[in-house]
Amino acid sequence: METYYDPADLAKFGEIGKDAPELAKKFFDYYGSVFEEGDLTEREKALIGLAVAHAIQCPYCIDAYTNNCLEKGSNLSEMTEAVHVVNAIRGGASLVHGVQMRNIAEKLSM
Amino acid sequence: MIDEKANIPFSAALNKHGVKLKRLETHTLQVNVGLLCNQACKHCHLDAGPGRTEVMDGGTMDAVVAYAERSGFKAIDITGGAPELVPGIDAFVQRLARLAPRIIFRSNLSALNEQGQAPLIETLVNNRAVITASFPSINAAQTDNQRGRGIFEKSVAVLQELNNRGYGKADSGLELNLVSNPSGAFLPQGQEHTQKRFRKILHEKYGIVFNSLFAFANVPLGRFRDWLEKSGNLESYIEKLAGSFNPCAVDGLMCRSQVSVSWEGHLYDCDFNLAADLPLGGKKIHVSELEKAPALDSAISVADYCYTCTAGAGFT
Numbered sequence: 027m028e029t030y031y032d033p034a035d036l037a038k039f040g041e042i043g044k045d046a047p048e049l050a051k052k053f054f055d056y057y058g059s060v061f062e063e064g065d066l067t068e069r070e071k072a073l074i075g076l077a078v079a080h081a082i083q084c085p086y087c088i089d090a091y092t093n094n095c096l097e098k099g100s101n102l103s104e105m106t107e108a109v110h111v112v113n114a115i116r117g118g119a120s121l122v123h124g125v126q127m128r129n130i131a132e133k134l135s136m
Numbered sequence: 137m138i139d140e141k142a143n144i145p146f147s148a149a150l151n152k153h154g155v156k157l158k159r160l161e162t163h164t165l166q167v168n169v170g171l172l173c174n175q176a177c178k179h180c181h182l183d184a185g186p187g188r189t190e191v192m193d194g195g196t197m198d199a200v201v202a203y204a205e206r207s208g209f210k211a212i213d214i215t216g217g218a219p220e221l222v223p224g225i226d227a228f229v230q231r232l233a234r235l236a237p238r239i240i241f242r243s244n245l246s247a248l249n250e251q252g253q254a255p256l257i258e259t260l261v262n263n264r265a266v267i268t269a270s271f272p273s274i275n276a277a278q279t280d281n282q283r284g285r286g287i288f289e290k291s292v293a294v295l296q297e298l299n300n301r302g303y304g305k306a307d308s309g310l311e312l313n314l315v316s317n318p319s320g321a322f323l324p325q326g327q328e329h330t331q332k333r334f335r336k337i338l339h340e341k342y343g344i345v346f347n348s349l350f351a352f353a354n355v356p357l358g359r360f361r362d363w364l365e366k367s368g369n370l371e372s373y374i375e376k377l378a379g380s381f382n383p384c385a386v387d388g389l390m391c392r393s394q395v396s397v398s399w400e401g402h403l404y405d406c407d408f409n410l411a412a413d414l415p416l417g418g419k420k421i422h423v424s425e426l427e428k429a430p431a432l433d434s435a436i437s438v439a440d441y442c443y444t445c446t447a448g449a450g451f452t
Contacts, residue, residue, distance in 0.1 A: 067329065096318070099325040099333060101275040 036086045069098040077108040146442045153383035160392045162429035163210040170399040173218040177283045181357040181411045184217040191222045192399040199424045204235040207429045211238040218247035233263035241265045245291040266311040278319040295344045304346040314349045321369035324351040355444045357411045377443035385450025405436045
């Protein structure tokens with residue numbers, strides 16, 4: 027079955043540097059630095075990465091950060107809570123626009 | 137053995153990096169007293185479990201004691217299975233404790249919770265045995281999935297009891313170490329981070345203290361290998377291990393300074409070679425036949441599961 031996404035393609039991410047190699051190097055150096063231990067631990071950053079992966083629904087990122095979270099000592103319980111954080115914010119972002127809806131409806135309505 | 141088409145053989149990886157794996161002074165004797173265990177952990181490289189009948193008999197224990205007497209080891213490390221369940225283990229520990237300055241007793245913790253173990257715990261305390269205990273995760277579900285239902289809770293209870301006896305407490309002289317390993321086909325987090333996190337959470341949630349934590353990857357042998365195959369993770373896991381090969385980790389490998397003896401009395405470079413039945417020097421030697429510890433500079437048998445011990449920071 028042909029699909030747009032092939033899990034094996036994740037390992038080929040570096041090939042993006044075959045063209046515009048300087049830009050790719052800058053990106054990957056920055057990327058590596060972002061995920062280093064800082065005031066946030068590597069585990070905390072991995073969980074944030076997992077959450078963002080679900081927010082943008084990137085299957086490559088979901089694959090990479092599921093692996094990364096487990097390798098940094100996280101577990102299904104923490105990771106599931108992180109996905110719920112995504113859901114709460116995405117849902118909340120839609121819901122809060124309901125205030126605008128109400129403003130308009132109230133202006134127009136008797 | 138291991139699917140080699142995905143990776144170069146371990147011996148070739150050593151050659152590629154110009155690294156030689158030879159023995160240093162052998163200062164540790166590891167004694168595997170058998171495969172009997174009250175648990176059947178999914179990550180077990182030995183396939184140990186309840187109902188296994190391979191345990192060290194009295195005659196072999198005598199031969200191991202005699203070997204330790206003539207060899208002068210700095211440390212003797214007792215492992216299994218669950219050593220607690222082996223008949224005669226209490227007396228064996230006492231005999232070995234007199235023959236080396238450091239005696240290590242590996243425990244899955246729940247076996248120490250079984251009825252009748254109080255005298256053994258007393259022996260461990262009196263002989264200042266270092267208890268090295270399996271504690272893979274601070275998450276109960278992850279632990280129980282790997283080791284069996286209820287094991288996390290039992291393990292916490294035993295750690296609290298060991299703390300009450302002085303283990304893990306500053307200045308008690310009773311050393312308690314934990315061994316954490318991943319609950320699946322992935323590599324462990326760095327040891328320092330894991331130790332810091334476990335120390336904080338075990339103390340905050342359960343009042344538990346310990347000395348050190350060691351983070352080990354799972355070795356693709358035994359029941360773990362079977363699980364890797366059935367779950368479709370074998371090839372990718374081997375690739376992960378081989379891809380994380382760190383030539384700098386070779387210097388500190390435990391096989392360089394350790395000799396392992398099986399419940400039958402045969403000698404191996406390490407517990408993993410024991411599990412794979414790859415004997416010391418390539419042919420089975422009984423412990424009664426070896427005069428002293430294996431010689432300096434002698435060769436060490438390797439196979440592709442050795443990538444586990446050289447992945448990342450290594451397994452030392």
